Amino acid sequence: MSYEIDPRGYYGEYGGAYIPEMLHANIEELRSQYQEIMADPSFQKEYNTLLRNYVGRPSPLYLAPRLSAKHGGKIYLKREDLNHTGAHKINNTIGQILVAKRLHKTRIIAETGAGQHGVATATVCALMNLECVVYMGSTDIERQAPNVARMKMLGAKVRPATSGSQTLKDATNEAIRDWINNPHDTHYIIGSVVGPHPYPDMVAKFQAIISQETKQQLLEQEGRENPDYLLACVGGGSNAAGLVYHYLDQNDVKIILAEAAGKGVHSGHSAATSILGSLGIIHGSKTLLMQDKDGQIIEPYSISAGLDYPGIGPLLAHLISSKRAKVYSATDQEALEAAIELSRYEGIIPALETAHALAVLPHLNLKTDEIVVLNLSGRGDKDLDTYIDNIDTRSNFQ
Amino acid sequence: MNRIEQLFSRKKENILNIYTTAGYPKLHDTVEIVLALEQAGTDIIELGMPYSDPMADGETIQYSSAKALANGMHLDLLFEQVKEIRLKSEIPIVLMGYLNQMIQYGQSRFLSACSDSGVDALIIPDLPMDIYEEDYQEKMKSHGIGISFLVTPQTSEERLYKADTLSSAFLYVVSQSSITGNNKNIKNDQLQYFERLARLNLSAPRLVGFGIHDRSTYETACNFANGAIIGSEFIRQLRSSEDLTATILSFIATLKSS
Ligand SMILES: Cc1ncc(COP(=O)(O)O)c(C=O)c1O
Numbered sequence: 001m002s003y004e005i006d007p008r009g010y011y012g013e014y015g016g017a018y019i020p021e022m023l024h025a026n027i028e029e030l031r032s033q034y035q036e037i038m039a040d041p042s043f044q045k046e047y048n049t050l051l052r053n054y055v056g057r058p059s060p061l062y063l064a065p066r067l068s069a070k071h072g073g074k075i076y077l078k079r080e081d082l083n084h085t086g087a088h089k090i091n092n093t094i095g096q097i098l099v100a101k102r103l104h105k106t107r108i109i110a111e112t113g114a115g116q117h118g119v120a121t122a123t124v125c126a127l128m129n130l131e132c133v134v135y136m137g138s139t140d141i142e143r144q145a146p147n148v149a150r151m152k153m154l155g156a157k158v159r160p161a162t163s164g165s166q167t168l169k170d171a172t173n174e175a176i177r178d179w180i181n182n183p184h185d186t187h188y189i190i191g192s193v194v195g196p197h198p199y200p201d202m203v204a205k206f207q208a209i210i211s212q213e214t215k216q217q218l219l220e221q222e223g224r225e226n227p228d229y230l231l232a233c234v235g236g237g238s239n240a241a242g243l244v245y246h247y248l249d250q251n252d253v254k255i256i257l258a259e260a261a262g263k264g265v266h267s268g269h270s271a272a273t274s275i276l277g278s279l280g281i282i283h284g285s286k287t288l289l290m291q292d293k294d295g296q297i298i299e300p301y302s303i304s305a306g307l308d309y310p311g312i313g314p315l316l317a318h319l320i321s322s323k324r325a326k327v328y329s330a331t332d333q334e335a336l337e338a339a340i341e342l343s344r345y346e347g348i349i350p351a352l353e354t355a356h357a358l359a360v361l362p363h364l365n366l367k368t369d370e371i372v373v374l375n376l377s378g379r380g381d382k383d384l385d386t387y388i389d390n391i392d393t394r395s396n397f398q
Numbered sequence: 399m400n401r402i403e404q405l406f407s408r409k410k411e412n413i414l415n416i417y418t419t420a421g422y423p424k425l426h427d428t429v430e431i432v433l434a435l436e437q438a439g440t441d442i443i444e445l446g447m448p449y450s451d452p453m454a455d456g457e458t459i460q461y462s463s464a465k466a467l468a469n470g471m472h473l474d475l476l477f478e479q480v481k482e483i484r485l486k487s488e489i490p491i492v493l494m495g496y497l498n499q500m501i502q503y504g505q506s507r508f509l510s511a512c513s514d515s516g517v518d519a520l521i522i523p524d525l526p527m528d529i530y531e532e533d534y535q536e537k538m539k540s541h542g543i544g545i546s547f548l549v550t551p552q553t554s555e556e557r558l559y560k561a562d563t564l565s566s567a568f569l570y571v572v573s574q575s576s577i578t579g580n581n582k583n584i585k586n587d588q589l590q591y592f593e594r595l596a597r598l599n600l601s602a603p604r605l606v607g608f609g610i611h612d613r614s615t616y617e618t619a620c621n622f623a624n625g626a627i628i629g630s631e632f633i634r635q636l637r638s639s640e641d642l643t644a645t646i647l648s649f650i651a652t653l654k655s656s
Contacts (some may be wrong), residue, residue: 018497020454020523021561022572025552163460164450176453183552183575281498281524282451294472295502296450 001322003248003315009197010286012322014314017196019284022180026188027284029103031198037102038095038205050094051209054127055084057091059210061217061373066345073366076227077348077376078214080239087351087378088207088239089120093189095206097124100187107131107186111161111175113140113168113235114306114353115147116378117191122156132156135174137166140305147382165299167308168235172283192236193313196284200241200313207242214373215246222371226253229364232375233258233357234273234327235306237313239377244319254326255319256364258357260302261329271300273312274320274327282311288320303332303386304352306378330359336390339380351378352386401490401518402544402567405441406603406624413625414616414653415442415605416632417494419462420479421471422448423636428479431636434643436489438650442605444521444627447476447495454523456579458630462637473503477515484516492546492567494521505534509541519544519567527557527564535564546570546605551591555598562600569602571595571623573609579630581611584618592622616653628653 009015009031019027037043051057060079068075080088093110100108108130112118118134125132134151138160141148151158161170172194179188193200193207215225230247232240234257247253262270270276277288280295289311290298300310312320319325330338338358343349350358354377366372380387399407406413416435420428432443448466452459480491493512500508500522512520520543525534527547538545544567549558552575562569573588574580595604606619607627619626632649639645 016526016529018524018526018529021548021553021557022454022523022550022575022577024557025550025554163464169451173451173453177456177577180454181576181580183550278502280501281496283453284524291498291502293502295496295498295500296467297498 001324003318003324005201009201011315011318014287014317015197015200016286017284018281018286019196020180022183023176026179026183027196033103034099034198034202037099043098043102046098047095051091055090055094056082057209058213058217059083061214061221063221064346067342070345071361071366072368073364073370073372075361076218076371076373078210078243078373079376080210081348081350081354081376081379085116085120085123086381087116087120088210088242088375089117089191090123091209091242092191092203092206092238093117093120093124096187096189096202097128097130100130100189101128103187105185105187107182108189109133109135109175109178109186110189110191111135111168111171112191113137113171113308114304114351115140115144115151115382116306116351118156118158119147119150119154121189122151122154125156126154133178134158135161135171135178137161137168137171139166140168140171143386144305144382167305169297169300169310176283192238193241193315194236194283194285194311200285200315203238204241204245204315207238208245210239210242210375211244211246214243218373226250227371227373229254229256229370229372231256231258231357231360231372233307233353233377234312234316235309235353236311237316239375241313241315243373243375248324255324256360257316257320257325257327258360259327259329260304260307260356261331262301262303264331265329269301271302271307271309272329273310275329277312285314287314288312288317304335304356306351306353307356328360328363330356334359336387339387340391348376349380350376351380352383354378400542400544401488402442405490406568409441410603410624412620413441413603413605414439415444415625415627416440417444417446417627417629418632418636419446419448419459419466420476421466421469422462422633423465425469425471427642429482430642431646432483432489433487434646435650436487438647439654440489440650441625442490442492444492444494444629445480447473447493447499449496449499452496454577456577456630458579458633462633473499477511480515480517490518491516492519492521493517497522497525506537509537509543512543513541517543519546521546521570523548527560530564548572551575551588558598562602565602568624569600569604570627571604571606573606573619576608578608580609581631582609584609584615589622596622613653617655
């Protein structure tokens with residue numbers, strides 16, 4: 001089984017570029033050049049230098065003792081929350097802004113759900129002195145207010161997406177429409193391993209730094225490169241893709257993905273795409289998505305803005321359908337409890353997205369010597385309001 | 399000869415194609431709207447299959463699509479409405495929608511429903527030409543359903559020729575680099591692009607769409623192509639209408655020279 005992208009941009013039957021002609025020139029420009037640009041030594045040097053000196057990589061791989069004692073096994077946290085701007089998203093935006101510069105683009109657009117990708121994009125635009133417009137669903141603008149303020153502080157324009165459920169899917173639609181309207185000077189920095197080819201591959205390769213470092217760090221700390229489990233939450237799938245990228249061919253490494261079940265997988269308020277989804281096309285990619293029998297996309301729901309997406313990246317769809325990866329889901333409530341648990345056990349406040357991965361730990365029934373690497377994709381500062389509301393209403397966590 | 403070929407064989411100029419969203423403004427308005435359009439002298443109907451995520455559409459068509467879906471519009475009903483139109487009219491009908499709709503309905507079920515109800519052709523902006531050649535071209539031909547591909551000012555000459563060859567209904571000339579509903583006056587660089595296309599000796603009839611919204615833009619488009627397509631502006635007319643047929647007759651009259 002191959003997990004590499006094929007020359008036409010597919011992982012198995014998933015992927016491709018189902019785009020209107022209005023986007024063709026832009027996508028083709030990117031597709032025909034991204035591999036060459038990324039392979040160029042001067043690009044690699046600039047990318048790696050920025051990751052080290054600006055982002056603060058490598059991010060630590062931390063053995064969490066109290067969490068391990070609670071759930072069994074040895075649980076390592078890959079600390080993407082310690083990156084500049086507080087999540088894994090900046091690995092991708094640093095890479096893409098360097099690509100955009102080499103394509104001589106002067107204007108950057110992005111979509112954002114939780115605001116982490118928006119902040120990471122606004123940050124690199126400030127760094128490179130490029131105009132930045134971020135689309136964000138009106139619902140998300142409300143529930144992720146600190147990140148909206150950060151984007152504005154960084155000089156980005158935040159434009160509300162007011163269609164549909166006013167969340168990540170709708171913000172992505174608006175960003176695509178902006179790109180259609182601005183075919184010459186603009187690069188679209190997609191925030192996950194979604195969208196038309198070559199985005200899923202390009203973003204996965206920028207996030208692959210996570211597994212590259214993990215291999216070396218685990219070797220240093222455990223004397224082996226391979227853990228028994230890799231565990232990550234999945235919205236579009238970029239932090240998961242980064243965590244698993246260099247392990248895909250290592251069949252002894254089990255891949256576990258955590259989806260947002262919202263109020264319950266079958267409650268009608270969920271974002272559990274792998275269970276509720278079927279094959280179709282969303283944002284230019286053939287993949288699994290939540291839809292009705294006429295192909296109308298169903299509005300997802302999750303307490304976490306970054307997981308509130310009705311699709312899943314084509315690489316992840318391929319890993320799931322070929323059984324290379326196994327998916328668990330966590331409800332809003334389970335995620336909240338897992339976030340509070342990590343805060344109280346390890347002194348780390350995780351992002352709500354990440355909390356869904358933490359909530360899956362009890363399902364793994366870990367044996368004492370089994371090693372898990374959990375991608376701690378982001379920090380929880382942006383979610384404090386949501387956390388505080390829930391701590392106050394739950395007596396056992398007072 | 400199908401209805402579209404018949405039309406282009408007898409009329410080569412000033413073709414008027416009007417886009418309307420099925421199930422908008424009210425669920426069962428579709429038939430009345432199409433018949434009024436025909437009565438007013440429209441040549442082709444582009445019937446929108448409302449979609450939840452119309453990536454190439456601006457606010458106006460997003461609005462009409464969301465409204466139609468909220469009204470309860472769905473594909474089975476859309477094909478019923480086309481059948482009802484066919485009891486009274488032979489006007490060419492082109493369905494416009496997104497590929498996911500066709501995939502979920504089922505490719506062969508969708509194409510059979512098109513030919514059974516009397517649809518003549520499809521416009522599916524996110525259907526790539528290579529996928530069409532591999533998996534759609536033969537099946538659509540055998541169902542007698544035509545297709546129109548889009549070209550834009552950015553489309554390379556090589557792709558232009560390919561789109562021209564593959565477009566069995568007409569070539570959809572997107573007038574500017576934008577989503578639908580961007581109603582400005584036609585600028586010089588657009589005229590140069592229209593002229594360039596006119597000189598290329600393309601084989602498919604050309605209809606210019608996107609931004610065509612009044613008599614002046616319609617006439618300009620017709621000067622360089624076989625006709626034009628009006629979408630968002632027509633939806634705007636319907637949106638403020640109290641008597642659909644009357645609105646349609648007077649709007650179409652404003653487009654046509656005396
Ligand atoms: C901290 C964090 N983790 C995870 C995600 C989900 O995205 P992805 O699945 O692409 O990693 C987000 C998205 O906003 C995020 O902010």
